[in-house]
Amino acid sequence: MQLLTDDEGAVAVRSARAAIEYTVAKRPKTFIRTTSVFGEKRGVFVTITKNGSLRGCIGFPYPVMPLGEAIDHAAGAAALEDPRFPPVTKDELPAISLEVTILTVPEPLKGEPAKRPECVIVGKHGLIVRGMGTSGLLLPQVATEYGWDAKTFLDHTCMKAGLSGACWTSRNVEILTFEGQIFSEHPAPAQG
Numbered sequence: 001m002q003l004l005t006d007d008e009g010a011v012a013v014r015s016a017r018a019a020i021e022y023t024v025a026k027r028p029k030t031f032i033r034t035t036s037v038f039g040e041k042r043g044v045f046v047t048i049t050k051n052g053s054l055r056g057c058i059g060f061p062y063p064v065m066p067l068g069e070a071i072d073h074a075a076g077a078a079a080l081e082d083p084r085f086p087p088v089t090k091d092e093l094p095a096i097s098l099e100v101t102i103l104t105v106p107e108p109l110k111g112e113p114a115k116r117p118e119c120v121i122v123g124k125h126g127l128i129v130r131g132m133g134t135s136g137l138l139l140p141q142v143a144t145e146y147g148w149d150a151k152t153f154l155d156h157t158c159m160k161a162g163l164s165g166a167c168w169t170s171r172n173v174e175i176l177t178f179e180g181q182i183f184s185e186h187p188a189p190a191q192g
Contacts, residue, residue, distance in 0.1 A: 009183030012100040019075035025090040038068035043103030046074040056082040106176040117150035127157040131173035136161025
């Protein structure tokens with residue numbers, strides 16, 4: 001997978017911001033000049049934070065649509081449809097910060113279940129847990145932000161799927177890894 005340049009990453013973040021402003025505040029859609037990479041199918045997540053706390057995060061783990069469209073859809077959904085939070089309001093727009101994570105295609109983690117932590121590289125890998133009719137995903141930056149080791153990262157990804165923390169030790173549970181290229185806005189100034 002070709003990595004995005006820093007300029008393309010800045011475009012991705014501006015595109016996410018424009019999509020949220022269009023969706024939440026009904027502001028006219030801003031035209032943003034993109035490069036050919038935005039026409040390639042890529043997985044992507046858009047994360048919204050407010051005052052350093054998570055405010056929404058939704059995306060597409062697999063490359064199901066062109067990156068430009070995926071960013072628009074993920075940004076709007078992160079603002080309005082994350083079931084963990086109420087929808088972002090127009091008044092909140094100046095206080096939120098955005099992060100766009102462009103994903104590689106998820107691949108099965110190889111090896112015996114008991115040795116899975118040895119195959120997870122914290123800070124590089126994101127994880128998907130699939131099994132027992134459910135799934136959960138955590139982006140690579142989550143483990144780093146919380147200071148988790150590989151076993152704790154696996155446990156928390158299982159819990160995100162609604163499963164027991166040690167479910168990754170089961171042969172009936174599939175673990176996939178992916179990598180993410182992360183682009184962020186500068187944190188929004190605190191609103192007094």
